Amino acid sequence: MFLKELSEASGISSREQEIRDLIREYVKPNVDEVFTDSLGNLYAVKGKDKVGPKVMLAAHMDEVGLMITNIEKNGLLRFSPVGGVDPRVLVSKPVAIGKNKVIGVIGAKAIHLQRPEERSQVLGYDDLYIDIGASDDEEAKKLVKTGDVVVFATKFQELGDLLLGKAFDDRAGCTALIELTKCEFACPVYFVFTVQEEVGLRGAGPASYRVAPDVALVLEGTTASDVGETDEANYSTTLGEGPAVTIMDRSVISHPGVVSMLFKLARENGIPLQMKRTITGGTDAGKISLSRGGVPTAVMAVPCRYIHSPVTVMNYNDLQHMVKLAEIFVQEIAQKGVELS
Amino acid sequence: MKELLEKLTQAYSPSGSERSIREIIKAELANYETKTDALGNLIVEKKGNGKKIMFSAHMDEIGIMVTHIDKEGFLRFDFIGGVGAYNLPGERVRFANGTLGVISVEKLDKIGDLKRESLYIDIGAESREEAEKLVKVGDSAAFISPFIDLGNRVVSKAMDNRSACTVLVQLMKELPETDNHIVAVFSVQEEVGLRGATTAAFSVAPDYGMAIDVTATGDTPKGLTMEVGLGKGAAIKVKDRSIMVHPYVKEKLIELAEKNNIPYQMEVLEFGGTDAGAIHLSRSGVPSGVLSIPCRYVHSRSEMIDYRDLEAVLKLAKAFAGADLQ
Numbered sequence: 064m065f066l067k068e069l070s071e072a073s074g075i076s077s078r079e080q081e082i083r084d085l086i087r088e089y090v091k092p093n094v095d096e097v098f099t100d101s102l103g104n105l106y107a108v109k110g111k112d113k114v115g116p117k118v119m120l121a122a123h124m125d126e127v128g129l130m131i132t133n134i135e136k137n138g139l140l141r142f143s144p145v146g147g148v149d150p151r152v153l154v155s156k157p158v159a160i161g162k163n164k165v166i167g168v169i170g171a172k173a174i175h176l177q178r179p180e181e182r183s184q185v186l187g188y189d190d191l192y193i194d195i196g197a198s199d200d201e202e203a204k205k206l207v208k209t210g211d212v213v214v215f216a217t218k219f220q221e222l223g224d225l226l227l228g229k230a231f232d233d234r235a236g237c238t239a240l241i242e243l244t245k246c247e248f249a250c251p252v253y254f255v256f257t258v259q260e261e262v263g264l265r266g267a268g269p270a271s272y273r274v275a276p277d278v279a280l281v282l283e284g285t286t287a288s289d290v291g292e293t294d295e296a297n298y299s300t301t302l303g304e305g306p307a308v309t310i311m312d313r314s315v316i317s318h319p320g321v322v323s324m325l326f327k328l329a330r331e332n333g334i335p336l337q338m339k340r341t342i343t344g345g346t347d348a349g350k351i352s353l354s355r356g357g358v359p360t361a362v363m364a365v366p367c368r369y370i371h372s373p374v375t376v377m378n379y380n381d382l383q384h385m386v387k388l389a390e391i392f393v394q395e396i397a398q399k400g401v402e403l404s
Numbered sequence: 405m406k407e408l409l410e411k412l413t414q415a416y417s418p419s420g421s422e423r424s425i426r427e428i429i430k431a432e433l434a435n436y437e438t439k440t441d442a443l444g445n446l447i448v449e450k451k452g453n454g455k456k457i458m459f460s461a462h463m464d465e466i467g468i469m470v471t472h473i474d475k476e477g478f479l480r481f482d483f484i485g486g487v488g489a490y491n492l493p494g495e496r497v498r499f500a501n502g503t504l505g506v507i508s509v510e511k512l513d514k515i516g517d518l519k520r521e522s523l524y525i526d527i528g529a530e531s532r533e534e535a536e537k538l539v540k541v542g543d544s545a546a547f548i549s550p551f552i553d554l555g556n557r558v559v560s561k562a563m564d565n566r567s568a569c570t571v572l573v574q575l576m577k578e579l580p581e582t583d584n585h586i587v588a589v590f591s592v593q594e595e596v597g598l599r600g601a602t603t604a605a606f607s608v609a610p611d612y613g614m615a616i617d618v619t620a621t622g623d624t625p626k627g628l629t630m631e632v633g634l635g636k637g638a639a640i641k642v643k644d645r646s647i648m649v650h651p652y653v654k655e656k657l658i659e660l661a662e663k664n665n666i667p668y669q670m671e672v673l674e675f676g677g678t679d680a681g682a683i684h685l686s687r688s689g690v691p692s693g694v695l696s697i698p699c700r701y702v703h704s705r706s707e708m709i710d711y712r713d714l715e716a717v718l719k720l721a722k723a724f725a726g727a728d729l730q
Contacts, residue, residue, distance in 0.1 A: 296472035296480040296521075310542035311469055311484065316420030316593060318442075322542075338542045340471045342482045357442035357603030 065089055066238045066382070067219040070228035073159065075128035075145050075212040076262045079103050082124045086237060086256050093244035094254070104270045105256040107244055115250030115397050119276035119358075120243060120389065121267060121347050122236030122283070123260030126229065127371050129213035131160065131193070134204060138197035140167070142213060143188060146261030151185050152372045158193060161211035167195035215373035224303070224378050231375040232284035233260065235365040235382055239282045242386045243393075250397035260347055264314065267347035271354035278321065278359045278401045280389060281348040284377065285309070285339055285364035298340060300366035302378045305335030306385035309362035311342045314349025318359035320402040325361060325388065328395060334388045339364065359401050363389065405574055405718075406711065408432070409558065410551040412566035412573075416498060418467025418484050418544045419593045424500075425463045425569070429590050432573050445604045446590040448576055454583035455729045458610035458690075459575065459721065460601050460679040461568035461617070462594030465561070466703055467546040468497060470525075470539055477529030479505065482520065484544060485595030486703050489520045495705055497545040503527055503538040505545070549705035556635065556710050563707035565594065567697050568616035571718045580726035591679055598646065601679035605686035612653065613683035613692030614724060616717065618699035618709065619671050630672075632698045634709065637667025638716040641694035644673035646681020652730065653693035660723040667716050671696050695721055
């Protein structure tokens with residue numbers, strides 16, 4: 064699978080070109096048609112003229128990150144988050160800026176200059192800056208400009224079954240989608256890699272309007288908090304127990320017919336599957352399910368620890384199980400359609 | 405109509421699980437061919453060559469969803485729609501399979517510490533294994549509270565929005581002679597973001613939209629500063645957080661109320677929204693309005709309406725359905 068390559072590629076919301084070009088190369092040999100729309104969503108189509116329900120499988124290409132908002136006289140860069148970035152984890156992290164991937168580090172007031180009360184406080188965006196080694200604004204402006212986007216410079220690593228990397232939300236879903244393009248299905252399947260999910264599910268609505276699917280499945284990376292002091296009631300999902308199906312979050316109530324089909328197929332095929340046990344967050348399913356006259360939609364996701372930070376941790380087996388179950392699901396839809404109520 | 409109101413309020417249907425209320429309404433309107441769409445909206449149509457008017461009343465109610473079952477068999481949960489934590493301890497819930505439970509709260513140092521995370525449901529199970537025979541993570545439950553008749557005033561859970569469902573069912577039973585094309589939508593998932601109305605409005609593509617829903621009142625001790633009160637007639641909405649009612653629709657409703665001697669009051673709501681918020685933004689825009697039934701204690705287990713207001717809303721809905729619209 065291409066998880067390493069996708070994880071290390073850059074694609075902050077609205078600047079998805081690099082990740083899109085990469086995905087296009089990977090899917091091209093497997094599908095009939097590939098195209099991009101005006102927002103930048105990438106569509107890979109297989110079996111367009113086959114009879115049977117039209118299935119849309121979706122994963123978002125974009126990741127959370129930062130954007131340069133000001134270049135100061137001393138050559139330091141100020142920035143704002145793009146999407147929901149946890150400011151507590153930013154200080155001292157290496158980053159790559161703009162198309163040329165200029166290397167920098169997120170800095171803050173040195174520890175020996177902090178007052179005691181400052182040491183116990185979380186540093187906000189106003190207290191942080193990026194240092195690219197420029198001695199003044201003139202030098203900095205040769206390398207970067209206001210509006211450039213910033214990704215975390217995180218290398219992909221393996222720790223046995225566990226994988227470390229940035230942006231598994233939602234490069235895990237993108238990886239799964241690419242794998243699925245290799246399968247043969249008896250119905251038309253639209254693989255859609257969406258843009259700007261992290262800033263408000265913006266790509267998915269127009270994409271779903273264009274595809275007008277009969278049923279949709281969103282593949283995601285979702286939050287897992289199965290660690291440390293967390294009460295078991297707040298784990299949300301657990302690594303290694305299979306992909307997680309969302310019953311409800313802030314954006315969608317997954318279609319009950321699709322959800323029960325996923326659990327039935329998982330049971331019959333011995334694939335581990337868990338429920339997501341919190342209802343926070345939202346995904347492209349929120350927009351897809353409400354497009355046109357409504358689309359039966361569900362969300363399946365790989366559990367990821369430390370989501371929306373420079374390093375995410377996931378279990379490779381969960382991803383493999385997600386691919387397998389999604390494949391069986393589409394085969395079943397092609398045969399039997401969706402039970403609506 | 406009171407029997408119908410009682411039957412509908414007592415039905416189980418939290419957002420996303422509207423099957424049982426949909427079946428009840430379908431049976432009430434057995435004379436019509438009905439359609440259920442992908443999200444579960446029930447769509448009932450009387451064809452005509454005149455203007456297409458989409459009436460919408462949401463079928464769903466607020467509730468809870470189980471997020472965790474602990475070793476001792478207690479359930480933790482999150483809210484479906486706008487549920488307040490502070491008045492939940494002591495309340496009872498029912499699951500789709502009939503399982504009952506009571507809500508209680510961890511020992512708190514002070515009442516101000518009460519939040520959703522400190523609440524749990526006790527279904528009488530003695531272990532996780534026993535609980536899981538009855539309830540799974542991801543299951544929804546609705547609150548239970550009997551219907552009580554206080555004369556003009558009636559009280560139950562889910563007056564929001566079964567009182568409006570009652571009006572819409574009755575409207576379809578007693579439709580006036582008209583050329584207008586009337587579409588009644590019993591919508592789903594209003595309480596989690598006007599979702600059913602969004603897709604129904606796209607499918608129906610109406611000329612006019614009219615949501616029927618409850619609204620808050622300002623007639624209780626040290627309550628909201630708001631003109632609307634129980635027993636003062638149908639409330640014609642001017643605005644809420646989801647819509648500025650189309651001036652033509654608002655004026656038409658006032659004109660029809662005056663002409664037919666239907667008691668009415670104007671409603672300006674500083675919060676909240678209704679299906680009209682979704683309908684009026686569908687496709688390239690739909691002139692839309694809202695007929696509101698004033699309701700005290702909205703989103704509690706004891707929502708109170710005045711039956712005479714319900715009758716006034718029905719009369720005005722009928723008048724609008726039969727109106728000559730531009």
